[in-house]
Structures are given as structure tokens and as C-alpha cells.
Amino acid sequence: MMDSNNNFISSESLFNLHINKEIWDDIAEYKDEYAVVLAYREMYRILFAHRAPQIHYRAFLIKHLKDAAITMKLTHCTLHLAVYLLDIFMDNHSITSERILLLANCCLLIAGKVEEYYMKTPKITELNWLVPYPYTVKDYKILEAHILKYFEWNIMIPTAAHYVHYYLQAAVTKEDVRLKQQGVATIVRDMHTTIRTYLDKVLDDVHYMQRHKPSLLSAAIISIARQANKLSEWHEQLEQFTHYTCSDIQFTKMMLLETLPLPCTDCGLTITS
The missing domain is CATH 1.10.472.10 (Cyclin-like)
Structure with a gap:
């Protein structure tokens, strides 16, 4: 696991948002414009055919x-x-x-x-x-x-790591702060270990990395991290922010929580690390 670096994203990244403020105060400022940019770029990911000879x-x-x-x-x-x-x-x-x-x-x-x-x-x-x-x-x-x-210079493509950083803007609510008696930054920091674990899992299996929408993977990872920190798995703020409902992410969560490698219906292979 890439655990020597807690930073999901650099402050210089074109995808960066500053999350050191009170998160819920930032949501309205960034939500619409940033969501459109991410969704547009996600649509232009090149389809993976699983035909690499190497x-x-x-x-x-x-x-x-x-x-x-x-x-x-x-x-x-x-x-x-x-x-x-x-x-x-x-x-x-x-x-x-x-x-x-x-x-x-x-x-x-x-x-x-x-x-x-x-x-x-x-x-x-x-x-x-x-x-x-x-x-x-x-x-x-x-x-x-x-x-x-x-790639025709079209390399600014959002990955699961980019989406996790974005979704963290809405991952913690005022109710979470009240229940945990902790600040937003502390709760987010406590979620990092779980998030890093599952981002690592996404990297290891090419089917996660290339055959599943990074936005959906990231929503599922945020939900898993919330539950690991004794918070509800999903809430209205995340639903509005990600455009995924709790039911939308259940199958992806189930796959991520599964210890077996993903099967591939197209190539008939299972690639493990």
C-alpha cells in the first residue's frame, strides 16, 4: 500500500480543490463547474479491450x-x-x-x-x-x-484518486461532526487509511482500473471508509454531490469488499497482482 504519502492530490494539480476550509462551506462554490469538468473528462477515457500482449x-x-x-x-x-x-x-x-x-x-x-x-x-x-x-x-x-x-495530448483524465479527493468535499456532514465530537479535518484524516487501502486495490486489478467508472468506484470507497469509521454508509449530501444513490453503489461496494479477484466477462481471465 502506498502509505508513505497521505496526499491524494498535489496543490498544483489541475483537478485540485482546497479542502482545508470547512468542507460544507465550499460545496456550493465548486460543485457545479467542477462536476461538469470531471464528468466530461471521464466520458473520454479510452475503452480498454484487454488485448495487451504484455x-x-x-x-x-x-x-x-x-x-x-x-x-x-x-x-x-x-x-x-x-x-x-x-x-x-x-x-x-x-x-x-x-x-x-x-x-x-x-x-x-x-x-x-x-x-x-x-x-x-x-x-x-x-x-x-x-x-x-x-x-x-x-x-x-x-x-x-x-x-x-x-493520446492526442488528452491526458488530463480523472481517476479514482481524483474522484476520491473531490468527493471528500462532501463526505462529512455537520451531523457527523456532532456525533463524533471531532472536527471535519480529523474525521477525513481518520478515513485516509481505508481510502488508501481501496485505492491500492483498484490499482492492482486492471479490471477495476480500466473497466469500471472511477466516479462509481470512488463513491463506493468513500462509503466503505465512512462505515469503517462508524458513520452511516451514505447521506443526502453525498447523493447530491456524487449523483449516486446508496443503491447505485451497492454492487461496486460488494465487489471491492470481496477478497477474490475480479473475473472478466470479455477476456475470460482473472488478473491478480
Whole structure:
């Protein structure tokens, strides 16, 4: 689990909202405009066909990216975006084993440029420290350009980590504060461990990551985190904010709480880490 960094999102991310204020006072300001942007970008996720010839490398690559994110203190949103780019690019290209780590590093490099403060953006030298054989700067530049061209520069795609950050704006109500006798920030902080656990689970299984709407996954994760902290599983504020009802998220919650890996109806395989 990526537990050395509590930050879901960087303050420099284009998706960032500031949640250090009283959360319910911020909701009206951001809700409509931000929700439209997220929903629009979620619609343009490239469909995953599960046809990557190098899918058997995925578990190894996800571990590599997690370790890199921890080492460089990158946010969950950077990591999730890198994995999205990696999965989709692999799904549509045949990558040689000698360049598979270069691809993972390039995806993290691109995601870091989108999400991180410029001083924390991964550097090629740092990424090369994490691989057994260094690649040249030219190798990175050529593949980075190829990735960006394939995605037509449409790489600002919301992931489950982005949606979790957004939904946290509405995750805690005044009634929760009254019942718990704790401030909003404390309650949200107590939810972090559960949230990180399930965001990690989403990364590990390509079917969660690429075959399920990140907004729905995130709503289910917020609900699980609330219950883990002895709060009601859902409330009207979250329903209005996410546009998901309690019944909408039940099947996704059941899948996330299940210990078995997800089956895939299209490919007939079960991919585990």
C-alpha cells in the first residue's frame, strides 16, 4: 500500500480543490463547474479491450510504479494517472520486454508533469535510478512524444484518486461532526487509511482500473471508509454531490469488499497482482 504519502492530490494539480476550509462551506462554490469538468473528462477515457500482449508484465510494472511513487513522494493521483496511461498504451501497442520499464517510467513522467509541483516532477535521472539498466534521454523523449501523440495530448483524465479527493468535499456532514465530537479535518484524516487501502486495490486489478467508472468506484470507497469509521454508509449530501444513490453503489461496494479477484466477462481471465 502506498502509505508513505497521505496526499491524494498535489496543490498544483489541475483537478485540485482546497479542502482545508470547512468542507460544507465550499460545496456550493465548486460543485457545479467542477462536476461538469470531471464528468466530461471521464466520458473520454479510452475503452480498454484487454488485448495487451504484455499483460503478464502488469503486476511487476504496478509494483515498480508504486515503489517509484513512494521513493519520489508522489501523490496518489499521479500514480493512478500513470497507471491509466500505462494500461491503455499497452492495450494498444506491443512493447518489447527491454523497453517495458521505459514505458512505465515515461507514463510516470507524464503524469508527474500534469499533477505535481514542478520541483517534484520526476526527473529522468531519478527514474533511471529505479531500473537495472539506464535508458538514454533520447529514449525517454521519443517514447514520451509517442505516448502523447497516441493520446492526442488528452491526458488530463480523472481517476479514482481524483474522484476520491473531490468527493471528500462532501463526505462529512455537520451531523457527523456532532456525533463524533471531532472536527471535519480529523474525521477525513481518520478515513485516509481505508481510502488508501481501496485505492491500492483498484490499482492492482486492471479490471477495476480500466473497466469500471472511477466516479462509481470512488463513491463506493468513500462509503466503505465512512462505515469503517462508524458513520452511516451514505447521506443526502453525498447523493447530491456524487449523483449516486446508496443503491447505485451497492454492487461496486460488494465487489471491492470481496477478497477474490475480479473475473472478466470479455477476456475470460482473472488478473491478480
